[in-house]
Amino acid sequence: EDQVTQSPEALRLQEGESSSLNCSYTVSGLRGLFWYRQDPGKGPEFLFTLYSAGEEKEKERLKATLTKKESFLHITAPKPEDSATYLCAVQDSWGKLQFGAGTQVVVTP
Amino acid sequence: ETGVTQSPTHLIKTRGQQVTLRCSSQSGHNTVSWYQQALGQGPQFIFQYYREEENGRGNFPPRFSGLQFPNYSSELNVNALELDDSALYLCASSLESGTSLNTQYFGPGTRLTVL
Numbered sequence: 001e002d003q004v005t006q007s008p009e010a011l012r013l014q015e016g017e018s019s020s021l022n023c024s025y026t027v028s029g030l031r032g033l034f035w036y037r038q039d040p041g042k043g044p045e046f047l048f049t050l051y052s053a054g055e056e057k058e059k060e061r062l063k064a065t066l067t068k069k070e071s072f073l074h075i076t077a078p079k080p081e082d083s084a085t086y087l088c089a090v091q092d093s094w095g096k097l098q099f100g101a102g103t104q105v106v107v108t109p
Numbered sequence: 110e111t112g113v114t115q116s117p118t119h120l121i122k123t124r125g126q127q128v129t130l131r132c133s134s135q136s137g138h139n140t141v142s143w144y145q146q147a148l149g150q151g152p153q154f155i156f157q158y159y160r161e162e163e164n165g166r167g168n169f170p171p172r173f174s175g176l177q178f179p180n181y182s183s184e185l186n187v188n189a190l191e192l193d194d195s196a197l198y199l200c201a202s203s204l205e206s207g208t209s210l211n212t213q214y215f216g217p218g219t220r221l222t223v224l
Contacts, residue, residue: 004151034212043113043199043215044152087151094165095205097142097213099151 002027006088006100013107016077021103023088024070033071034097035064036087044087047073078107111136113202113216121222122190130185130219132200140164141183142213143175144199152199158183159205187221195223 004025013019025033032051036044048057050066057064061082063074073086085104089097114133122128134141140159144152154167158177172188181202187194197220201213 006151036215041197041218041220043115043217046212046214049212089151095140095142095157095203096154096165096167097144097152097201098154099144101149101151 002090002092002098004088004090004098004100006086006103008103009101010104011106013075013078013105015079015107015109018074018076018078020075021073021086021088021105022070023073023100025088025090025100026069027090027092027098029093030090031093031095032091033066034089034091035062035071035073036089038085038087038102040085047086075105078105080107080109083107113200113214115198115200115216115219117219118217119220119222121224123224124190124192126190127186127188128190128221130187130198130200130221132183132185132202132216134181134183134200134202135214138202138204138214139181140203140205141177141181142201142203143183143185144201145169146197146199146218148196155185190223192223195221197221 035047038044048064085102087102089099142157143155146152156166161177177183197218201215203213
């Protein structure tokens with residue numbers, strides 16, 4: 001059965017303190033790995049898609065990487081506006097997204 | 110370009126009632142997926158509609174049903190509501206060609222509370 005595990009569950013950072021979030025997965029027929037950002041009470045906002053091991057994507061202070069078993073979301077010099085829950089999801093051959101429980105990130109000034 | 114919209118924003122129902130949630134897909138998208146997100150959890154896949162037909166279903170009972178219309182908008186219907194159905198219901202749209210899978214873009218969600 002497909003499984004996605006995110007760690008840590010919660011992360012509290014000082015502004016400017018870089019860190020990484022982990023997403024480990026097992027899936028048959030991986031079509032893609034997605035990172036979303038979700039603010040409280042809102043829908044997930046798309047950040048990145050990664051398709052193959054070794055691939056990297058960057059957007060402002062965020063960088064996502066992918067290996068055969070896990071993905072990392074690196075947050076460099078975060079700002080308070082980076083506070084959110086970050087969700088990782090794998091897409092199977094049917095198009096279904098299997099999500100992890102998310103990592104709640106709080107960045108304090 | 111119009112993003113994914115959902116209605117209503119919030120809804121309160123009592124146990125045993127029925128509810129219909131609506132979703133308008135992003136312009137140009139032909140596929141709609143529905144997800145249920147309980148508090149503190151990641152979204153769980155309910156089902157997907159592609160060209161007006163159900164194209165995959167998660168582990169949800171038959172009282173969860175849906176429709177997709179010719180304009181690619183969609184409805185999620187839930188019968189015989191239970192307390193555990195209280196959640197944020199998310200709709201996501203994408204453009205699928207049958208040979209490739211593309212990014213799903215989410216709407217703001219409908220918060221359903223069952224009392």
